[in-house]
Structure formats: structure tokens, C-alpha cells
Ligand SMILES: NC(=O)C1=CN([C@@H]2O[C@H](COP(=O)(O)OP(=O)(O)OC[C@H]3O[C@@H](n4cnc5c(N)ncnc54)[C@H](OP(=O)(O)O)[C@@H]3O)[C@@H](O)[C@H]2O)C=CC1
């Protein structure tokens with residue numbers, strides 16, 4: 001595959017790392033673009049990676065173009081590359097928050113296959129939960145998008161009208177889970193562990209909980225029931241957390257995050 005990543009910042013670099021580390025398919029060429037490429041020198045040593053500030057060169061050299069710029073930057077890029085886009089050759093994959101497939105199609109003015117994706121930064125370690133949606137023009141290429149993102153984690157094809165919700169749960173979700181792990185680390189330090197040990201304990205406990213659910217298919221409460229000894233320490237801690245509003249705070253945070261995406265959608 002010949003892939004271009006346009007706008008390699010936080011997410012673009014994570015995808016680049018995931019792509020070069022995955023082994024499911026050959027990346028014949030990977031083109032990375034950003035305006036200031038000085039921090040991408042390390043990438044030049046990769047055999048199939050080309051670094052360039054030219055989005056047009058990237059589109060000419062690639063079949064699959066993954067757009068990773070901020071929402072406010074996307075229209076400039078689309079206007080810059082639209083004349084180079086070929087309806088038969090190119091697949092455009094957007095990672096842009098709050099931008100509909102139709103918004104992109106309207107700027108391009110061509111029937112190029114467009115797929116909207118929502119990966120997260122764990123794509124760098126091939127553990128992303130990536131949601132995908134498409135419209136009629138992109139349907140024939142949804143399998144190709146699944147192949148790409150399945151090599152770097154899990155994928156789920158969803159209706160486009162659920163993409164904002166998926167952004168909050170899966171992409172922002174990385175930050176939310178990080179904060180929970182950090183809070184657990186702080187608690188462990190207060191209980192007497194040094195910071196590195198506390199972080200390792202919190203992180204492995206989190207991985208263990210997630211793996212239990214993934215491998216058993218159980219509901220979280222079923223696994224909680226196995227841990228909570230009657231009159232024991234776990235239920236005491238858990239109930240105190242709920243009295244302090246833990247579940248409520250998380251749900252309210254997800255709703256606030258969702259509200260913000262509606263605002264991003266208006267700010268074109
Ligand atoms: N960060 C995340 O976890 C996730 C982000 N997203 C979405 O991905 C997109 C990118 O987010 P994120 O990576 O955090 O943002 P960043 O700001 O980190 O990255 C955007 C990159 O685009 C480059 N850029 C800006 N203008 C141009 C241009 N004209 N041509 C080429 N490159 C350009 C910038 O570099 P330079 O200034 O050098 O050009 C920058 O490195 C957003 O739309 C976001 O909503 C989606 C899921 C998760």
C-alpha cells in the first residue's frame with residue numbers, strides 16, 4: 001500500500017508508528033507531511049518513509065490519504081489537494097473530529113471514496129479502538145479501511161451519526177482512562193509505594209481488568225462480585241467512591257465532551 005499521512009502531529013505520528021510496526025500488510029511507501037518537518041528527521045532513516053512539507057507531492061505519490069490535521073485546518077488542506085484527487089485511484093480517510101463525510105465531499109466536489117475514522121493514540125502500540133463510517137461512494141473501500149486499522153487494533157463500522165459519541169468514548173477515552181490510572185497511582189503513593197512502583201501497579205491492574213472483560217465477555221459487575229468479599233475492603237472502597245460520585249462524574253464528563261463536539265461542528 002502507498003499511504004500518505006497529512007498533518008503528522010499527535011495522532012498522525014501515532015498512526016505512522018503503528019503502520020511501520022504492524023506486520024499484516026506491506027507498506028510500500030509511507031509519506032508524512034506537516035508544514036514544519038524539522039522534528040521528523042528521525043523518520044527519514046525508515047526505508048519506505050518519505051517526509052515532505054508538500055501535501056500535493058504526498059497525494060501524487062499515494063493511493064490512500066489519511067487526513068490528520070485539526071478541524072480548523074482541514075478546509076485549507078482539502079482546497080489545496082482537491083485537483084490532485086482521482087476518483088478511481090484515491091481513498092481519503094479522515095480522522096477529523098466533527099467533520100462529516102459530506103462536509104469533505106462538498107469541498108472536494110468529486111466522487112472520491114471517503115471514509116471517516118476515529119482512531120485513538122493507542123494506535124501507536126496497535127491497540128486502537130477505531131470506529132469507521134462511510135457513505136455510498138466509500139462503500140467499496142470500507143474493507144480496505146478495516147484491513148488497515150485492524151492491523152493496529154480493533155475496528156467497528158458504525159453509523160456516521162454516532163461518530164461524535166465514538167470520539168468521546170474511544171479517542172478522548174484514552175485521556176479519561178489515563179486520569180483514572182494517575183489517580184490510582186496517587187493513592188498508591190499515599191499508601192506507601194514509590195512513584196514508579198505505584199504506576200506499574202495501577203497500570204497492570206487496569207490492564208488486568210480490561211483483559212478479564214475482553215477474554216470472558218462478562219459484565220463488569222460480574223467481575224466486581226468476584227472481588228468484593230462480604231464486609232471486606234473492596235466493597236468499602238467501592239461504595240465510598242460511589243458516595244463521592246465516581247460513576248456520575250465519569251458519565252457527566254462524557255456528556256460534556258460530547259456537547260463540545262457539537263460546538264466544534266459549528267466552528268467550520
Ligand atoms: N490527538 C488525538 O488523540 C486524536 C485526534 N483526532 C483528530 O485528529 C486530528 C489531529 O489531531 P492532533 O494530532 O491531536 O493535532 P496536532 O495539532 O497534534 O496535529 C496536526 C498536525 O497538522 C500539521 N498541519 C497543520 N497545517 C498543515 C498543513 N497545511 N499541511 C500539512 N500539515 C499541517 C501540524 O504541523 P505543522 O504546524 O508543522 O504543519 C500538526 O503537526 C484532529 O482533527 C483531531 O480531532 C482524532 C482522534 C484522536
Ligand SMILES: O=C(O)[C@@H]1CCC=N1
Pocket residue numbers: 097167171172
Ligand atoms: O480533544 C479532541 O478534540 C480530539 C478528539 C479526540 C481526541 N482529541
